[in-house]
Amino acid sequence: MLTRRKSKVESTPPMCPLSECLAIIGGQWTPNIIWHLSAGPRRFSELKDDVVGVSAKMLTTRLKKLEAEGIVHREVVPSSPPTVEYSLTDLGAELKPAIEAIVDVGHRLKLRRDAKS
Amino acid sequence: MLTRRKSKVESTPPMCPLSECLAIIGGQWTPNIIWHLSAGPRRFSELKDDVVGVSAKMLTTRLKKLEAEGIVHREVVPSSPPTVEYSLTDLGAELKPAIEAIVDVGHRLKLRRDAKS
DNA sequence: TTCCCTACTTACCAGATGGTAACCTCAAAG
DNA sequence: CTTTGAGGTTACCATCTGGTAAGTAGGGAA
Numbered sequence: 022m023l024t025r026r027k028s029k030v031e032s033t034p035p036m037c038p039l040s041e042c043l044a045i046i047g048g049q050w051t052p053n054i055i056w057h058l059s060a061g062p063r064r065f066s067e068l069k070d071d072v073v074g075v076s077a078k079m080l081t082t083r084l085k086k087l088e089a090e091g092i093v094h095r096e097v098v099p100s101s102p103p104t105v106e107y108s109l110t111d112l113g114a115e116l117k118p119a120i121e122a123i124v125d126v127g128h129r130l131k132l133r134r135d136a137k138s
Numbered sequence: 139m140l141t142r143r144k145s146k147v148e149s150t151p152p153m154c155p156l157s158e159c160l161a162i163i164g165g166q167w168t169p170n171i172i173w174h175l176s177a178g179p180r181r182f183s184e185l186k187d188d189v190v191g192v193s194a195k196m197l198t199t200r201l202k203k204l205e206a207e208g209i210v211h212r213e214v215v216p217s218s219p220p221t222v223e224y225s226l227t228d229l230g231a232e233l234k235p236a237i238e239a240i241v242d243v244g245h246r247l248k249l250r251r252d253a254k255s
Numbered sequence: 256t257t258c259c260c261t262a263c264t265t266a267c268c269a270g271a272t273g274g275t276a277a278c279c280t281c282a283a284a285g
Numbered sequence: 286c287t288t289t290g291a292g293g294t295t296a297c298c299a300t301c302t303g304g305t306a307a308g309t310a311g312g313g314a315a
Contacts, residue, residue, distance in 0.1 A: 039173055040239070042244030049273080056156055065292055076274060081293060101283055102291045115246055120156070122239030124220055127159030166303080174278055193304060198263060218313060219261045 027111050042119060045090055050075050052120055058093060059117050062108035092116065104108070148215055159236065162207055165245060167192050169220050172226070178233050179225035209233065 037070045046052050050072060055096040057063060057071040069080055084107060092113035110119075143195060163169050167189060174188040186197055199225060204210040209230035213223045226234075 036233070038244030038248060039168070039169055039241045040244070041248055042240045043169060044210045044226075045247070052156055052160060077293070078275090078295090079273065082273090097292095100291095101281095102289085103281075105292065112247070112250065115250075116243055119236075119243040120241045123159045123163075124156050125156030125235055126236040127157070130162070130229070131155055131158055133229065133232075194263070195265090195305090196303065197301090214262095218311095219259090221309080222262065 030129065042116075045087075045092060046116060046119065047087070048083055051087070052082055052123065054087070054118055055113065056124070057121050058107060058109050059114070062106045063120055064104050066068070068107065087113070104129070130134055149160065161231060162204075162209060165200060165203070167196055168204070169240065171197070171200055172230065172233055173206070173237050173241070174210070175224060175226050176231070177235070179223045181221050181223055184199075185224065186224065 032054060046055065053072045053075075054068065063071065065080070065084075068084075069077065070074060072080070075096060084095070088095050091110055094108050094110050094113075096106045096108075098106055163172065169191045170192075172186065174185060180188065181202075182197070185201075186192060186194060189197070201210060201212070205212050208227055209229050211225050211230075213225075215221045215223055
């Protein structure tokens, strides 16, 4: 008895700008990575320290996805041990207000909770 | 050979307001649900229509979580077939700027993509 | 009395996610 | 020529997520 099955969870048709944006910042760690990059370019291992708890695998995965989407720029610096610098593209910089709004609300939520308890 | 294992993915210590907020709006469908609720109170089946593609199970799950967190208010209307009205609490209303910022950025991202292609 | 409606709840299961650990490349140092 | 360090990649595996489908409650309609 075959059942229809979907290859991907396709939340909402792409008519919705909310889903549009969430498709980019939706992954775990992603907002954190963008947030830390928004302060300026960072190297791989610096990012790994910034984003506490992320594994190298996830960091690579996320950075690759973000690069493919044109959100971050990847540049190999020909030093010895070669290092890699990641930075936000100007497209990526457009995400900053959204991240900042989330940070801001998170902040207010925290204050509120502390006040109540 | 036992390996240590974690009961939960505990992304970042709660010092970070970003993670604080993402813990609330992080689940799939959640931003959409909050967005649709931000326009005013809605019944269960209305929400299920608004948020295209969500299953009853997920909608219940998300609404319960949001209720437990004090983000949405649940009120049973004693009509016949009893209906249930969901609305944002004033705590929940604080999330609106974040959602709106995401929608806004999503909008700009879309325009940019359309312009480039 | 049996059906239907709203609003769930539960069992079951496929597929996506993410962690650990081992491995790879390249260049310079020893 | 082996080691070291940056920046990965891969295999393996457990957990988490979310969908389908079926069931529940309680009152009104037929």
